[in-house]
Amino acid sequence: MAGYNMMRCGEFRTTYEKDTTIFPTPMSKKFALLGVLLCVVAPLQFGEFSLVSPTILTLMIQIGYLSIGALGLNILVGFTGQISLGHAAFFGFGAFASAWMNNDFSIPVFFSIPLAGVLTMAIGMLFGMPAARIKGLYLAIATLASQFILEDFFARADWFTGGSAGALANPFELFGFQLSGDRSYYYVVLFYMIAMYILAANLMRSRDGRAFVAVRDHYLSAEVMGINLTWYRVLSFGISSFYAGIAGALFAHYLQYVSVESFNLFLSIQFIGMIIIGGLGSVMGSLMGTAFMVLLPEVMQGAAGMITSTDWGNIPAITEGINFMKEMVIGLAIVLFLIFEPDGLAHRWRMIKAYWKLYPFSY
Amino acid sequence: MTGQTTPILEVDDISLRFGGVRALSNVSFNVNKGELFSIIGPNGAGKTSLLNCVSGRYSPQEGSIKFKGQEVTKMTPNHRAELGMGRTFQNLALFAHMSVLDNIMVGRHHLMKNNFLSGGIYWFGGAQKEELIHRREAEDIIDFLEISHIRKSVAGTLSYGLRKRVELARAVALRPDLILLDEPMAGMNLEEKEDMARYIVDLNEEWGMTVIMIEHDMGVVMDISERVMVLDFGKNIAEGLPHEIMSNDYVKRAYLGEEDDADENASDEVA
Ligand SMILES: Nc1ncnc2c1ncn2[C@@H]1O[C@H](COP(=O)(O)OP(=O)(O)OP(=O)(O)O)[C@@H](O)[C@H]1O
Numbered sequence: 096m097a098g099y100n101m102m103r104c105g106e107f108r109t110t111y112e113k114d115t116t117i118f119p120t121p122m123s124k125k126f127a128l129l130g131v132l133l134c135v136v137a138p139l140q141f142g143e144f145s146l147v148s149p150t151i152l153t154l155m156i157q158i159g160y161l162s163i164g165a166l167g168l169n170i171l172v173g174f175t176g177q178i179s180l181g182h183a184a185f186f187g188f189g190a191f192a193s194a195w196m197n198n199d200f201s202i203p204v205f206f207s208i209p210l211a212g213v214l215t216m217a218i219g220m221l222f223g224m225p226a227a228r229i230k231g232l233y234l235a236i237a238t239l240a241s242q243f244i245l246e247d248f249f250a251r252a253d254w255f256t257g258g259s260a261g262a263l264a265n266p267f268e269l270f271g272f273q274l275s276g277d278r279s280y281y282y283v284v285l286f287y288m289i290a291m292y293i294l295a296a297n298l299m300r301s302r303d304g305r306a307f308v309a310v311r312d313h314y315l316s317a318e319v320m321g322i323n324l325t326w327y328r329v330l331s332f333g334i335s336s337f338y339a340g341i342a343g344a345l346f347a348h349y350l351q352y353v354s355v356e357s358f359n360l361f362l363s364i365q366f367i368g369m370i371i372i373g374g375l376g377s378v379m380g381s382l383m384g385t386a387f388m389v390l391l392p393e394v395m396q397g398a399a400g401m402i403t404s405t406d407w408g409n410i411p412a413i414t415e416g417i418n419f420m421k422e423m424v425i426g427l428a429i430v431l432f433l434i435f436e437p438d439g440l441a442h443r444w445r446m447i448k449a450y451w452k453l454y455p456f457s458y
Numbered sequence: 459m460t461g462q463t464t465p466i467l468e469v470d471d472i473s474l475r476f477g478g479v480r481a482l483s484n485v486s487f488n489v490n491k492g493e494l495f496s497i498i499g500p501n502g503a504g505k506t507s508l509l510n511c512v513s514g515r516y517s518p519q520e521g522s523i524k525f526k527g528q529e530v531t532k533m534t535p536n537h538r539a540e541l542g543m544g545r546t547f548q549n550l551a552l553f554a555h556m557s558v559l560d561n562i563m564v565g566r567h568h569l570m571k572n573n574f575l576s577g578g579i580y581w582f583g584g585a586q587k588e589e590l591i592h593r594r595e596a597e598d599i600i601d602f603l604e605i606s607h608i609r610k611s612v613a614g615t616l617s618y619g620l621r622k623r624v625e626l627a628r629a630v631a632l633r634p635d636l637i638l639l640d641e642p643m644a645g646m647n648l649e650e651k652e653d654m655a656r657y658i659v660d661l662n663e664e665w666g667m668t669v670i671m672i673e674h675d676m677g678v679v680m681d682i683s684e685r686v687m688v689l690d691f692g693k694n695i696a697e698g699l700p701h702e703i704m705s706n707d708y709v710k711r712a713y714l715g716e717e718d719d720a721d722e723n724a725s726d727e728v729a
């Protein structure tokens with residue numbers, strides 16, 4: 096929807112149906128299917144052997160649920176042109192809501208995850224009401240308020256969150272069968288991730304998705320086209336929170352413990368970082384940005400490990416500096432992307448594809 | 459006026475002020491169903507403000523506006539669009555990052571039913587079918603306005619003349635009964651103007667749309683309009699058939715006065 100149209104050269108569509116597919120080219124469809132296949136097969140375990148170590152599996156699960164949250168924020172920010180500094184709070188709300196429904200009402204986790212999404216959607220629309228009237232910086236401040244209000248609520252509402260003790264969340268179960276271990280839970284996350292990404296891709300090629308982009312690009316003419324601005328601005332908060340809620344619920348049943356401190360402003364900023372790095376207004380960019388954000392500290396850790404294992408590791412100034420760097424690097428990454436790659440990884444990826452398609456006539 | 463035609467738009471005594479500026483003072487006029495009605499007047503006369511009152515962007519402090527017999531003065535712009543009003547803007551207002559096709563599909567918004575739920579499950583809830591039906595409608599409009607070669611282009615990258623045409627396409631996609639055009643030919647070359655005039659006449663005659671057009675090019679206005687209204691300093695100073703407007707003394711002085719001056723200057727020089 097970001098509007099780039101780079102088909103394989105010499106390609107012509109014969110029907111409107113073929114012309115409105117999610118994937119711009121058959122090649123990109125094959126590529127996506129290959130990616131999905133890889134995600135399904137790689138973590139399989141054969142006896143003792145698996146391609147994916149437990150550490151990497153953990154990272155993949157993290158990328159999975161966080162990318163759902165990031166996609167939600169991208170619908171709000173990248174596609175509808177609004178802003179939220181409170182996305183982590185909705186993520187947290189979904190985590191608590193699913194644990195709460197499962198613990199207090201014995202709703203199976205299988206159902207409590209989507210229900211948590213719906214409940215978070217309602218809360219998101221409530222907190223998104225100001226968006227009907229205000230924009231830009233003022234909206235940013237209003238959503239910052241919702242971040243703090245919800246954080247405060249988490250700390251006080253013992254009945255919902257367990258207060259300072261936090262909430263225990265049961266492992267995922269399916270019709271009485273409990274899934275144990277990261278490897279099986281990974282597939283639950285993968286299923287949700289693929290489903291939520293397909294939903295978003297479909298949304299963006301149908302009526303309401305176009306309305307979001309219209310509101311972003313020119314709200315006055317959107318209104319003249321019959322688009323109800325209030326509804327779409329608030330709905331965008333709703334859908335974004337639905338995604339955050341599902342993501343949070345998946346997080347809760349993965350860690351099986353939800354602490355009231357996990358969902359702070361820093362996580363909200365990280366979500367914003369993911370979509371800026373991945374590409375505002377790009378569905379797949381949300382995934383790329385999340386992977387980048389999750390993997391960056393790991394790479395940093397690895398690099399730090401390499402440096403500290405040399406002679407330099409004995410110099411305190413350097414070891415301390417490295418720890419400090421790790422915290423700063425996320426902020427630095429966002430700034431660098433804003434300056435040098437404002438369209439995000441998704442755009443860079445398209446450029447690379449376009450280059451190879453025309454290779455060697457790449458001019 | 460023959461008296462038997464039904465008015466589609468009834469503007470009754472509206473006044474619009476911005477602080478101390480009186481943009482419109484007690485303007486009244488009717489536009490009949492099926493008419494091609496033009497509004498002329500010098501810069502700052504209040505033409506765009508008047509169109510904004512009709513489309514719902516501004517609400518006049520006094521007076522009332524009726525569309526198809528229904529009171530719309532306080533209605534939101536999107537509601538008016540649903541009732542069958544479409545418009546283009548004087549300064550381009552396309553969805554710059556969308557393709558031309560998507561811009562036009564946004565125009566189908568109020569005629570479509572699929573939403574975030576059925577749209578999300580695209581293949582199963584009928585959304586795909588509906589999208590394809592409306593895609594066909596969009597293609598008809600694309601063919602009519604001869605923009606098929608740019609249907610996949612990003613709207614913001616097009617030339618000025620093409621963007622004007624896409625904006626018209628988007629407004630036509632609403633299938634409005636009344637279409638409001640704010641200077642559709644401004645900044646165009648002669649050829650583009652001729653094309654645009656032809657599209658407007660076709661929309662009026664073949665697509666059955668009532669047209670209200672603001673235009674500075676007097677040649678085009680007098681050529682294609684059925685009736686013309688003249689605004690000056692926010693007031694309706696004349697209204698009538700094109701030839702009546704051309705011979706109206708007040709119009710000659712207030713609006714066409716420049717030409718007289720030019721002639722006088724020319725004759726002075728000769729003398
Ligand atoms: N939003 C606004 N706020 C303040 N004043 C405005 C606003 N819109 C229009 N005006 C004023 O109202 C008057 C009429 O402006 P309008 O744009 O309607 O003129 P116009 O006839 O369309 O002129 P043009 O031929 O230049 O497009 C002008 O004096 C203008 O400054």
Ligand SMILES: [Mg+2]
Pocket residue numbers: 505506507548
């Ligand atoms: Mg104007």
